[in-house]
Amino acid sequence: MESLTRHTDYGAKGLNEIDINQNPMAQFATWLHEAEQAEIFEPNAMVISTVDADGQPTSRTVLLKGLDDTGFEFVTNYESRKGKSLRANPSVALLFPWYALKRQVMIVGTAVATDAATSDAYFARRPQGAQLAAWASDQSEPIARREILDERMAALEAQYPEGTHVPRPEKWGSFRVVPSSIEFWQGRSKRFHDRLRFTALDDGTWKLERLQP
Ligand SMILES: Cc1cc2nc3c(=O)[nH]c(=O)nc-3n(C[C@H](O)[C@H](O)[C@H](O)COP(=O)(O)O)c2cc1C
Ligand SMILES: Cc1ncc(COP(=O)(O)O)c(CN)c1O
Incomplete structure (x- = not known):
């Protein structure tokens, strides 16, 4: 496996304190x-790590669905493994792995379920197939056979013909991750990378620090 011993150069393009936007959300x-x-x-794909009630961390990919000065939004099933972990412990880490750009962004923060209206608004914009899949799937629960899921979908498709309104299942909705730190990582030659980390201060401003590669 050649990839295991490869030593790819990540290039000369740097990231410095002058050029970075002082507002990390804008950056x-x-x-x-x-x-x-x-x-x-899927440039908006991010890996979210959670810790369950027993202290066990798990990671999985979700899609970023909203971004503003207050944080990062994603949608999921509140009763999934991650949903249950977040109820027990709202601390999360997010990772945007933009390897093709020799970049990653690492975020630490707290996940809070959004209000129902925010979840309703996003659910209403999904294609009907995805809306029905949210009803059909008890996300993260084992199931004996794929056919059972396909039968559930067929029954839902009969219940909700194309174009009919599909309500949001209560178990499905959005979370907002409120960041406490955001690190911008830019790969450079000789593994001598640039790392600039913003940490949220109590007065609402951000502290910027350079970290060693
Ligand atoms: C590119 C990609 C995007 C995904 N986006 C989401 C998402 O936005 N929401 C979601 O619930 N699952 C998404 N998934 C599936 C999750 O990775 C995961 O399998 C699922 O949420 C169950 O995770 P859990 O059992 O740890 O709760 C995505 C998977 C991939 C590969
Ligand atoms: C199970 C699941 N839920 C939610 C999403 C994200 O929402 P949407 O389908 O509206 O893109 C994804 C995206 N891959 C997904 O796989």
């Missing part, structure tokens, strides 16, 4: 836009 929006421009697959 994040710039990098997300650049990831979109680079046409990488």
